[in-house]
Amino acid sequence: MKRLALILLLSASAATLRGQNLSDLIISEVLPCNDSSVVDAYGARSPWIELLNTSQGAVNFAGCYLSDDPENLRKSMIPKGDAATLLGAGQLVLLYCTGDRSQGTLYLDFVPSPGSEVYLVSSDGRTIIDSIKIPSDLPAGTSIAKFATDIKETQFDDVRPSKPTPGTFNGRHEQRSKSQMMSENDPHGFTLSLIAVSVVFSALIILFLIYNLSGNIFTGKIRLRRSRRQPDPETAAAIALALSMEGNDDAVAAAIAAALHLHYAESVHDTESGIITIQPRNASAWCDNSLNFRKTPYKK
Amino acid sequence: MDQIFDSLIQFWQFTGFANCTWQHLVMIAIGVVFITLGIVKEWEPMLLVPIGFGIVIGNIPIFPGLNIGVYEDGSVLNTLYQGVRQGWYPPLIFLGIGAMTDFSALISQPRLMLIGAAAQMGIFGAYLLALVMGFAPNEAGAIGIIGGTDGPTAIFLSSKLAPDLMGAIAVCAYSYMALVPVIQKPIMLLLTTKKERLIEMPRPREVSKKEKIIFPVIGFICTAFIVPSGLPLLGMLFFGNLLKESGVTRRLANTAGGALIDVVTMLIGLTVGASTQADKFLTGNSLKIFGLGLLSFIIATTCGVLFVKIWNLFLKPGRKINPLIGNAGVSAVPDSARVSEVVGRGCNPANHLLMHAMAPNVAGVIGSAVAAGILLGFLG
Numbered sequence: 117m118k119r120l121a122l123i124l125l126l127s128a129s130a131a132t133l134r135g136q137n138l139s140d141l142i143i144s145e146v147l148p149c150n151d152s153s154v155v156d157a158y159g160a161r162s163p164w165i166e167l168l169n170t171s172q173g174a175v176n177f178a179g180c181y182l183s184d185d186p187e188n189l190r191k192s193m194i195p196k197g198d199a200a201t202l203l204g205a206g207q208l209v210l211l212y213c214t215g216d217r218s219q220g221t222l223y224l225d226f227v228p229s230p231g232s233e234v235y236l237v238s239s240d241g242r243t244i245i246d247s248i249k250i251p252s253d254l255p256a257g258t259s260i261a262k263f264a265t266d267i268k269e270t271q272f273d274d275v276r277p278s279k280p281t282p283g284t285f286n287g288r289h290e291q292r293s294k295s296q297m298m299s300e301n302d303p304h305g306f307t308l309s310l311i312a313v314s315v316v317f318s319a320l321i322i323l324f325l326i327y328n329l330s331g332n333i334f335t336g337k338i339r340l341r342r343s344r345r346q347p348d349p350e351t352a353a354a355i356a357l358a359l360s361m362e363g364n365d366d367a368v369a370a371a372i373a374a375a376l377h378l379h380y381a382e383s384v385h386d387t388e389s390g391i392i393t394i395q396p397r398n399a400s401a402w403c404d405n406s407l408n409f410r411k412t413p414y415k416k
Numbered sequence: 417m418d419q420i421f422d423s424l425i426q427f428w429q430f431t432g433f434a435n436c437t438w439q440h441l442v443m444i445a446i447g448v449v450f451i452t453l454g455i456v457k458e459w460e461p462m463l464l465v466p467i468g469f470g471i472v473i474g475n476i477p478i479f480p481g482l483n484i485g486v487y488e489d490g491s492v493l494n495t496l497y498q499g500v501r502q503g504w505y506p507p508l509i510f511l512g513i514g515a516m517t518d519f520s521a522l523i524s525q526p527r528l529m530l531i532g533a534a535a536q537m538g539i540f541g542a543y544l545l546a547l548v549m550g551f552a553p554n555e556a557g558a559i560g561i562i563g564g565t566d567g568p569t570a571i572f573l574s575s576k577l578a579p580d581l582m583g584a585i586a587v588c589a590y591s592y593m594a595l596v597p598v599i600q601k602p603i604m605l606l607l608t609t610k611k612e613r614l615i616e617m618p619r620p621r622e623v624s625k626k627e628k629i630i631f632p633v634i635g636f637i638c639t640a641f642i643v644p645s646g647l648p649l650l651g652m653l654f655f656g657n658l659l660k661e662s663g664v665t666r667r668l669a670n671t672a673g674g675a676l677i678d679v680v681t682m683l684i685g686l687t688v689g690a691s692t693q694a695d696k697f698l699t700g701n702s703l704k705i706f707g708l709g710l711l712s713f714i715i716a717t718t719c720g721v722l723f724v725k726i727w728n729l730f731l732k733p734g735r736k737i738n739p740l741i742g743n744a745g746v747s748a749v750p751d752s753a754r755v756s757e758v759v760g761r762g763c764n765p766a767n768h769l770l771m772h773a774m775a776p777n778v779a780g781v782i783g784s785a786v787a788a789g790i791l792l793g794f795l796g
Contacts, residue, residue: 320786
């Protein structure tokens, strides 16, 4: 049992680790020609690459590589030992492509150009975690970005040119609110009302059916197991004796048969154990003379 | 001398008198009316007295920058208001409601649950009307929930969908909850015949302890799977009920249904009242919300009563339902059930409808939480 629990625990841990590993990192946005976007720590408008942690846990991307050359995936390594490489859940980081990695942890050895493809590579230097293709006709000052395509904002399959949004989650700011979408799709509210009323009724109808069924079970209208017990030999002998004592009275025989039928088929009678137990009872406080606080009256 | 004079002028500028506007006075008057109705008429005093006093607190003209107002970050009132703003007071109230509510009436007559669903039409009727009046869908959803006649649910949903309208919606919901007997009775009498009002229903069966324990578990799983967005309300409601019915957590149930709900009711009433500052509350939208709230309440009551009347057409004589319990489909527990009892006894003093009306009443609580979950899912 303990072993089973241990296996389950380890499996759960493994699943958790899988959910928070490097594969949850994506390249969410790239700006190859920075003419008006953010400046780096040195005050220069360098091209930048934005990484996003899409998982629900922290991911450390130290030791990973970034490259714009499929033949050389180890072009620029992210150094280890800097807390800046630890990305919390849903967190973003900007990597500046200055061509000089010595400027800091978040500076890369290459400068991506339009038409190239940027790769995020695992620490083994071979496994491509994510990539993004920069269109060759991308105008200066425009980034290529991945936008969330699912309601939970974990899938980023919509890749398109965008106004640069460094350090900002792609999707929420550009996504219309549900209210706006509802305003366009269902301006009069009939669809929502119809669906909502149906759901409310469905929920309560399901509850009604369940409680109706459970009520019938508890009140005995429905029996889960229909037992058809056969009379045991002693009972059969007792019945035979009773019938013989009553002589040939058909009415009595019919009454006994009906009672037995109800007992065995319908279970209308309680089953008695047939054992009578008489246990001695200890005297309770109210009648115990030794505990009685009212003394017996006596005449002086 | 000049210094003293300047100091006095400065002090005057700090006082409420110097900063007072007619809007402040109107709101304070509204607060006093609420307190009076609560104390003198005893209309929902547990709600109207804290809300009324909260309105007075929130509308004392204050000098800006003192960091004491409900909308000023870090102030005491603002800290207490976070329970409303973040929506964690309403689930706590639902916990207490669950711990106090006996669902036996519902378990013994599950068919009456459908009345609780029919009465939720008020929510969607008000939603449609609010859209017609020009409110955005999220605002319309928040306004519509007033039709559920459930204060905590209204606060919970409006804090998520339309925080700007929350003060007006909350005050409106609680005001109409207090006016349940006044609003519902004439509608019930108008929609029913004397013969229908005299319908006697069979006494509900006894419910076993096992059934009562199973109810919250199954009820929660079913409703939460259908509408996961209603999880905070449904989870707390059924959890509270499980505490009550399990029999082994009596202390927890007593706390949830006693001290806890009392504390949260005080805080929610006071802070909701305080959030109705004149500049935010005395607007055309507030008047529209009050109008829509009343309409939603009327629609809910009407739909509940009419649903029973239509249903009766398909029921055998011995199984007919008194349409006077149709109003109880709204989730104002137990006020609307009490109205059914009072109106029913007005027609036949021997006809007690309270036990029967409690079934749609508590079903209404579940129904409004489900409806809130749907609106939150679509519009949140």
